[in-house]
Amino acid sequence: MTKNSKLTITIIGLIVIGIIVVVWVIPSDSVEYTNVDSPRPSQGNSDARVVVKEFSDFQCPACEAGAKSMKLLIEKFGDQIKFEYKHFPLTSIHENAFNAALASECANDQGKFWELHDKMFDNQDSLKKDDLKLFASQIDGIDTVSFDACLDSRAEKSIVDADVDEASELGVQGTPTFFINDKEVENYTLLEEEIQESLL
Numbered sequence: 001m002t003k004n005s006k007l008t009i010t011i012i013g014l015i016v017i018g019i020i021v022v023v024w025v026i027p028s029d030s031v032e033y034t035n036v037d038s039p040r041p042s043q044g045n046s047d048a049r050v051v052v053k054e055f056s057d058f059q060c061p062a063c064e065a066g067a068k069s070m071k072l073l074i075e076k077f078g079d080q081i082k083f084e085y086k087h088f089p090l091t092s093i094h095e096n097a098f099n100a101a102l103a104s105e106c107a108n109d110q111g112k113f114w115e116l117h118d119k120m121f122d123n124q125d126s127l128k129k130d131d132l133k134l135f136a137s138q139i140d141g142i143d144t145v146s147f148d149a150c151l152d153s154r155a156e157k158s159i160v161d162a163d164v165d166e167a168s169e170l171g172v173q174g175t176p177t178f179f180i181n182d183k184e185v186e187n188y189t190l191l192e193e194e195i196q197e198s199l200l
Helices: 003-025 061-080 097-108 113-122 129-137 144-152 157-169 188-199
Strands: 042-044 050-056 081-087 177-180 183-185
Touching: 042 061, 050 061, 050 188, 061 081, 061 113, 061 188, 081 157, 097 113, 097 129, 097 144, 097 157, 113 129, 129 144, 177 188, 183 188
Parallel strands: 050 081
Antiparallel strands: 042 081, 050 177, 177 183
8 A cells, every 4th residue: 555545545544533623613503492471362452350361272174264353353342352372282183283383482482472373373284393393484583593492492392382271271172262251152152242242
C-alpha cells in the first residue's frame, strides 16, 4: 500500500469519526415545549349572565353543523352571551379527534384557537397530525416550531382530559352537546329559542 493510499484511508477515517462525534455529542435541534397558562377558548362577553357551553369533537359531522349554527348565534346575540368550547373527542369512532383537540389547545396557547377551530371543521377528512401542522402553518402569526413541539409532546393532554372528565360527570354521551347556564339543551337545533328564553 502506498503512502498516499494510507494517507487517504487515515483522512477518511478521521472524517467518519468526526461525523460520529457531531451526531452523538452535539445536542439535537428538538424543541422543548413550555406549557402556557392560556385562558380557555370562549367568545362573546366574559361577564354575560347567559353562558352557552358546548362539548364537541372536531371529527364529528354534526359538530361542524353545530359550530356553524353557534357562529350565527354569537353574531346575533353578541355581548349578551358567553360561549365556551369544551372537548369531548369520541375516540372509539374518530381516530383523529383527540389529536385535533390537542392541536386546538396548542393553537390556543398562541391566541389562535378559533382560526384552527374553523380550519379543522372545514377539513374534517384531513385531521392527521401532518394535516394539523399544515393547517397551523397557514394561520398568520403562529410560531410553527412551538406549535409542532406542543402537538408532538401532547403537552395539552391534561386540558383535553379535564374536559372529557367534566363531560362524563355531566352525563354527556354524544356530540355536540350544549348547556345553557349548566342546563343541558336536549335539541341543539332549538338553541336560539333556548338562549332567547334565558335572556328574559
